[in-house]
Amino acid sequence: MTDFFFCNFERLVKQxxxxxxxxxxxxxxxxxxxxxxxxxxxxxxxxxxSCRIPLFKPLLNHRQRQRRLTWAKEKKKWTVAQWSKVFFSDENKFCISFGNQGPRVWRKGGDAHSPSCLKSSLKFPQSVMILGAMSSAGVGPLCFLKTKVTAPFYQEILEHFMLPSADQLFKDADFIFQQDLAPAHTATSTKSWLNDHGVGVLDWPANSPDLNPTENLWGIVKRKMRNKKPKNVDELKATVKETWASIPSQQCHRLITSMPRQIKAVIKAKGAPTKY
Known part of the structure; x- marks a missing residue:
């Protein structure tokens, strides 16, 4: 086998x-x-x-990368104590079958975050089932979504899930609420609701689920559920709820303590997706 054919073959893989x-x-x-x-x-x-399942990262345009970079620089001096005052929220989709893991990618050790080995995740998934929230003190109860999240519906979620969860996790301490830039979240009526209820909101860059530690918790839950075989939606909900509730507060705290390192990583990456 000549060196020419060896080099040619490696180029085929890299392309x-x-x-x-x-x-x-x-x-x-x-x-x-x-x-x-x-x-x-x-x-x-x-x-x-080796043939591996690719990591999914948000597809960012130049403007979004610049906004992420600016945001990270603004948060550069935030301490773990400051991040511990943030109440993070996030939506995620769970499926009954976990067997279909999608495309595979050829990569070497250390290549997991190389751009050529990443798949771009879309901002809006086809369907959203669950909304969860967490802080340094632990997780709040899950909200299972049965319909499209409109601004009025989202405000009901805030009232019946977010506020009680915040009271449970933060007691009488002040907190800052984190949410993404979904239309229902940024609607004028939602902003008014949050203001009327005295809830401060953390400024957040667009299309940045990778900056949210709740994303890591969803990953932990899905890994724990790998061997679960829910037969229907009700069993799936019960399994997710049980697994989510089993997450110890120490694990949440460890994710919060990683935020300063994550901010530095965003700055180093000039706003591009990081390993977090």
């Missing part, structure tokens, strides 16, 4: 990390190499590549 083994084998043999599919797979591994 598109998301080609499957059959596609790589076809292109390599079409280039004039006589090799079995097993040999192709062996060569990929010899170059140091």
């Amino acid at each position: 598109n990390r998301f080609k499957n083994l059959s596609e790589l084998h076809k292109e390599w043999t079409e280039a004039g190499v006589k090799a079995s599919r097993a040999t192709t797979h062996r060569r990929v591994k010899e170059f140091g590549y």
Whole structure:
């Protein structure tokens, strides 16, 4: 096997990390190499590549990256104590089947966050099922969403879920509420509701779920549910609720203590997605 064919093959892998083994084998043999599919797979591994599930990161335009960078610089001097006053919220979708994990990517050790190995996540998922919130003191109760979240419906959620959760987690201490920039969250009526109830809101850059520690909690819940086999939506809800409630406050606190490091990472990345 000549060095030329070796180099040519590695270029094939690098050009598109998301080609499957059959596609790589076809292109390599079409280039004039006589090799079995097993040999192709062996060569990929010899170059140091493994087939992995890609990380999903938000797709950011230049303006959004600049806004994230500005936001991170503004928060650069925030301490863990300041971040502990933030009540983070986030929406996430759970499916009954966890078997379909989507595309795979060829990557080497340390390449997980390389742009060529990432898949871009969309800002708006096709459906949203659950809204959860957390602070340094622990998690609040989940709100299962049955309909599109309009501004009036969101304000009901704030009243019946967010405020009681805040009372439970922060007691009489002041807190700052974090939410993303979804239309229902930024509606004039919602802003008025928050102002009337004396709730301060953390400024937040657009399309930045990776800056929210609640995203990490969703990941923890889904990993814990890998071996669960809910048969219907009711069983799924019960499983998610039970798993979410089992998250210890210490785990939430550890995520909050990582915020200063995350801010530094955003600045270093000039507003691009980070490993967090």
